[in-house]
Amino acid sequence: MRRLLLVPLMALSLNAFASDTLRVGHQVLSVGDTAVHTIDLLGTPAYKEPLENEFGAYQGERWQYSRDMGRVVVVTIIAGKVAAIEDHIEEHRD
Numbered sequence: 001m002r003r004l005l006l007v008p009l010m011a012l013s014l015n016a017f018a019s020d021t022l023r024v025g026h027q028v029l030s031v032g033d034t035a036v037h038t039i040d041l042l043g044t045p046a047y048k049e050p051l052e053n054e055f056g057a058y059q060g061e062r063w064q065y066s067r068d069m070g071r072v073v074v075v076t077i078i079a080g081k082v083a084a085i086e087d088h089i090e091e092h093r094d
Contacts, residue, residue: 022073022085029075033082038063038075051076 022029024041045063053059060078067073076084 018084018086020085022087029082029085031082031085035077035080038077038082042073
């Protein structure tokens, strides 16, 4: 029974990757880099989502970039610096 649950869970985990770095051509974006450096490497984000704490106060933004081959890169910016980098693979629904 456990083996039957493990296979679908592993398949779901392959769709999103969190990392401290992202290769962009010959350069690398890293956690701790500035928001300006992120824009220099990736350009203007396709979508910006504000981040709030549990009291509704502004904390930062989550920037989304559409990349090649159905990939979406999400960069979390807090206090003007990269706090997290996520690489998602979009699944096409028919």
